[in-house]
Amino acid sequence: MLVGLGLGPGDPELLTLKAVRYLKEADAVFVPGAIARDLVLPYRSDIAILDFPMTEDEHYITQCMEKNAAQIAPSAANGMAVFALIGDPNFYSTFSRLAQMVIKLRPDIQVITVPGVSSITAFAAHAGISVNGGFTVTDGPDPDTLITMKVTKPRKMVQSLSESGYTYFSLVERMYMDGTEAHHGKTADDFPEKSSYFSILCAQKHADKPEISL
Numbered sequence: 020m021l022v023g024l025g026l027g028p029g030d031p032e033l034l035t036l037k038a039v040r041y042l043k044e045a046d047a048v049f050v051p052g053a054i055a056r057d058l059v060l061p062y063r064s065d066i067a068i069l070d071f072p073m074t075e076d077e078h079y080i081t082q083c084m085e086k087n088a089a090q091i092a093p094s095a096a097n098g099m100a101v102f103a104l105i106g107d108p109n110f111y112s113t114f115s116r117l118a119q120m121v122i123k124l125r126p127d128i129q130v131i132t133v134p135g136v137s138s139i140t141a142f143a144a145h146a147g148i149s150v151n152g153g154f155t156v157t158d159g160p161d162p163d164t165l166i167t168m169k170v171t172k173p174r175k176m177v178q179s180l181s182e183s184g185y186t187y188f189s190l191v192e193r194m195y196m197d198g199t200e201a202h203h204g205k206t207a208d209d210f211p212e213k214s215s216y217f218s219i220l221c222a223q224k225h226a227d228k229p230e231i232s233l
Contacts, residue, residue, distance in 0.1 A: 020095060020098075020099045020100070020128065020129045020130075020131065021091065021095040021100050021102065021118060021121055021128055021129070021130045021131075022041055022045070022099060022100070022101045022102065022130075022131055022132070022133060023102050023104070023108030023109075023112075023114040023115075023118065023130070023131070023132040023133070024038055024041055024042070024101050024102065024103040024104070024108065024132070024133045024135070025038065025103075025104065025105075025106055025107040025108050025132070025133060025134050025135015025136070025137070026038065026055055026058045026059070026103050026104060026105055026106070026135050027058075027105070027106070027135045027136035027141070028105070028106065028136060028137070028138050028141035029054065029058070029105060030141075031058055031061070033135075033136045033141070034058065034135075035133070035134075035135065035136070037133055038103075038133055038135065039062055041099075041101055041133055042059055042062040042063055042101060042103065043062055043063070044099065045063070045098075045099050045100065045101040046094055046097070046098030046099050046100065047065075047067065047091075047094035047098070047099075047100045047101070048063050048065065048066050048067070048100075048101045048103060049066075049067045049068075049069055049087075049090070049091055049100065049101065049102045049103070050066055050067070050068055050069070050102070050103050050104065051068075051069055051071045051102075051104050051113065052068065052071070053068070054105060055103055055104055055105055056068055058103070058105075059103050067090070069087045069090065069091075070083055070086075070087070071083060071087070071113055084113075084116060084117060084120050085120055087117060087120075088117060088120035088121045088123070088124055089124065091117075091121055092121050092124045092125050092128065095121060095125070095128045096125050096127070096128055102114060102117065105135075106135055106137055106138055107134050107135045107136075107137040108132045108133070108134075108135070109132055109134070110137050110139070111158055114132070118130045139156055163223060163224040163225050164221065164222070164223050164224075165180065165185065165221070165222045165223075166219060166220070166221050166222075167219070167220045167221075167222070168218075168219050169216055169217075169218065170190065170214060170218045170219065170220040171213060171214055171215070171216060171218065172212065172213060172214075173190050173202070173210040173211060173212075173213075173214050173218065173220055174207045174208075174210045174211065174212045175207075175212075176220060177204075177206070177207040177209075177210050177220070177222075178207040180222045181206065181207065184224055185222035185223060185224055186205060186223065186224055186225070187203075187204075187205055187222075187223045188202075188203070188204060188205070188209070188210065188220060188221065188222050188223070189201070189202070189203050189220070189221045189223075190202040190203075190210055190214065190218060190219070190220045190221075191218065191219050192214045192215045192217065192218040193215050193217050193218070194217065194219065196217065198215075200214075
């Protein structure tokens with residue numbers, strides 16, 4: 020098993036209890052640099068630092084990714100390998116690409132993620148601001164992912180978003196609570212007519228299916 024584990028924004032007190040448990044239970048722990056290593060050190064001393072170059076040379080990036088995947092794959096195939104990184108592994112991180120390469124080497128490896136406190140929510144706390152309405156987060160001029168909270172009529176929303184160019188949808192209802200349910204699909208018929216107030220819908224324009232387990 021390969022676990023992408025979020026360490027939060029850099030404050031050692033913002034690691035989750037679940038993150039600490041996985042760090043302690045892992046057969047092998049990998050990190051992408053010194054900052055992540057320092058956050059992990061209180062819980063593990065046997066940490067492997069992998070090289071992720073800060074460059075726009077795509078060929079070199081791919082070579083490093085392949086080398087890192089080859090180093091991780093044996094541990095993930097024979098036990099639980101944790102890749103611990105700053106922030107959250109599902110938001111603007113290298114983990115999804117790394118996981119794809121690990122799976123390419125060993126398709127039998129299960130991949131999951133453990134969320135971390137993201138810089139988005141940490142920023143609001145640090146800046147002393149409140150967000151109570153709709154907002155946009157992006158790292159580029161043409162966002163292709165829309166996340167909507169409190170979706171109580173998912174089928175209707177999926178239908179509307181499909182007409183706006185979104186092609187794949189994921190709905191999680193009562194996340195981490197009793198009665199958690201997840202739905203994925205390309206059309207409104209793949210989703211219930213009504214869902215809990217505690218529901219989040221993700222709409223994407225260039226996606227097919229989840230790359231990781233939920």
